[in-house]
Amino acid sequence: MNPPSPFETDVIVLGAGAAGLMCALTTGGRGRSVVVLERAERPGKKILVSGGGRCNFTNLHATADNYLSDQPDFCRSALARYTPQDFVALVEAHGVAYHEKKLGQLFCDGSSREIVELLMAECRDARVHVLTGHDAQAVTRAEDGAWTVDTARGRFRAASLVVAAGGVSWPKLGGSDVAYRLARQFGLRIVPPRPGLVPLTFGGETLDLCAELSGVALPCARPAQGTRAFHENLLFTHRGLSGPAVLQISSYLPPGDTQAEVTFDLLPDAPPDEDWLADAHRRGQEAHLASVLSERLPTRVAQAFARPLGNARPLRQYSPRALAALERRLRRWTLRPGGTEGYPKAEVTLGGIDTRDLHGKTMQARQVPGLFFIGEAVDVTGQLGGFNFQWAWASGHAAGEAV
Ligand SMILES: Cc1cc2nc3c(=O)[nH]c(=O)nc-3n(C[C@H](O)[C@H](O)[C@H](O)COP(=O)(O)OP(=O)(O)OC[C@H]3O[C@@H](n4cnc5c(N)ncnc54)[C@H](O)[C@@H]3O)c2cc1C
DSSP states (O other): OOOOSSEEEEEEEEOOSHHHHHHHHHHHHTTOOEEEEOSSSSSOHHHHHHHHHTOEEEETTOOGGGEEOSSTTTTHHHHHHSOHHHHHHHHHHTTOOEEEOSTTEEEESSOTHHHHHHHHHHHHHTTOEEESSOOOOEEEEOTTSOEEEEETTEEEEEEEEEEOOOOSSOGGGTOOSHHHHHHHHTTOOEEEEEEESOOEEOOHHHHHHHHHTTTOEEEEEOOTTSSSOOEEEEEEOSSEEESHHHHHHHTTSOTTOTTOOEEEBSOTTSOTTOOHHHHHHHTTOOSBHHHHHTTTSOHHHHHHHHGGGOSSSBGGGSOHHHHHHHHHHHHTEEEOOOEEOOGGGOSEEEEEEOGGGBOTTTOBBSSSTTEEEOGGGBSOEEOTTTHHHHHHHHHHHHHHHHO
């Protein structure tokens, strides 16, 4: 559709992702006229691929503690006013079947498409115009405060502009830096963006090991001394490590610190005070080291970790010290990542619009009335597990109530 140009509404929302659609349906539901400009040919592309096609659409336990931000308290207000239960109520009202996979993570039973369909149905009911194939190319603000957005397919004017253009991760799915550029244009500060929830890459011997074990997954935990607990899977890849445990830890690596280390406990279910291998040695185990290790580790991992000690001997022939050292290594496998797989593989972008320049209750820019930023574009980033969508819904709703 090419609407009349200029097309005048109360509100322009820039981006038809999770945050933009939630904002649009909320403000449209209040009787405001809204147009959503989306440069892709369809709305909600990230929703469609999320959660392996089943969209982990929220997390029942979401609190501010699940988010990274330079201002950790900023997200509290929006999260408190639109909770996981609010989104669940919407999902249930549309008859979308869902289940809790684990740890409060809610997924569709069927397909992520159902989440996009419910958001679009709500937008239709609220008479929101969602215009795909509309790339916002230039934004200006008139002296009376009105906003003009130019696209190749026409000009749009409104009293308020909500920027919901996401972060720069996964450019193939719409990631762009337009939110940051607009923030700078209107004087807001930016917390330097960086890839989050991203696979880690390694060099040298660690890379050789990862490549050899590529495709193998195993449960691991962060050792007790770590600041954030997790107990999730680690996946070996041709370039390094991935899987939920690694994605989670990647967001907490200090930016730019090439000496930063990550530590994994590869025996997360073993009692911490147990001396597993030393005890087996004392019992005079006849089994070979690799086969003893494979009682608790995938066979290929067991073989790879036993190899430096020579894995084809009965356990009783090893020195207790060497076995204790191996067990320590498995419980505290410490590595120094060479880097990450970067934005093309990062589920989220950390950093973004500096929250010191936004009102937490409304998401409006403190110094620019009528300008709002929501969703991943803002310096609020969730852990893995449905927290990022919950932030998109909550921040979109906060702006939608205010705009
Ligand atoms: C592979 C993958 C899986 C994920 N799985 C999950 C999950 O299961 N659970 C979870 O909570 N989170 C998940 N995430 C994270 C989650 O998808 C994002 O945090 C969330 O989509 C952010 O929503 P948003 O609306 O802020 O931004 P986006 O969803 O990125 O939407 C921004 C929109 O703005 C549009 N846009 C950009 N520039 C312009 C422009 N110039 N003009 C017009 N439109 C523009 C884009 O095309 C896009 O549609 C996943 C992310 C990825 C990449």
